[in-house]
Amino acid sequence: MYDSPQDDMFWFECGVDGFRIDTAGMYSKDQAFLDAPIVFQDQYYQPSAIYTNNGPRTHEFHKEMFDQVTSKYDVMTVGEVGYCSKEEALKYVGASENEMNMIFLFDVIEVGCEDGDKFRYKGFNLKDLKQAVQNECSFIEGTDAWFTVFIENHDQARTISRFGDKKHQVKNGKLLSIMQTTLTGTKVKKLE
Known part of the structure; x- marks a missing residue:
């Protein structure tokens, strides 16, 4: 059960506007x-999402945190869920679900990654990137949910390296930046 509402209330009382909830799923x-199951014969650790993600009590825990803490303040929460279908993601961030306000979608981040292992990058094609962008932008259609826009994180190589080339690094960076600012969703600014 959720056992630290006092800790979170302390931060909200200090004026914190919200929390990023890490590995929320x-x-x-x-x-x-x-x-x-053994998926990759060449490595000791294997993908375990079928046993570790979106478990049987996950939503119970998030609802409890919402009921005991976040619903009592004018704050927002954003969850790093990943590795789930749209239907499962909506259970976390649909406004009627009373869990979190926003979610990080990983469609773009994982373009070019091996199915089942986000750390095995095999390269991308433009069609896959377009489809990932479309999947994220259409996430809110017909729902009461919201999401963030981000195109890189600490788990993957930088987008300029993944989606561009060294020769056109500056142009690639500008193009990716323009693309990101035009997408549907809340923009995430990295704090230095």
Whole structure:
């Protein structure tokens, strides 16, 4: 159960406007603790999302945090969920669900990554990038949900390296920046 509402209330009382909830889809695990299937023969650690993501009590925990803390303040929460379908993502951020206000969608971040392992980058094609952008921008259509726009994070190589080339680095950076500012969703600014 959610056992630190006083800690979060302390920060809200100090004037914090919200929280980024890290790995928000991994708070409840399959209690059978089964071994992940061998997907990649060449590595010791295997993808375990089927047992570790969107577990049986995850939404219960988020609703409890909303009820006990965040609903009592004029604040926002954004969740790093990842690795779920649109239907599952809406359970986290649909306004009627009373869990979180926004979600990080990983469609663009994971373009070119191996299915099942975001750290295995195999390269991308423009069609896949376009589809990922379309998937993210259409996320809110017909829903009461909202999401953030971001095109890189600490888990992947920088977008200029992934979606461009060294010869055109400055132009690539400007183009990616323009693309990001025109997309639907709340823009995330990296704080230095």
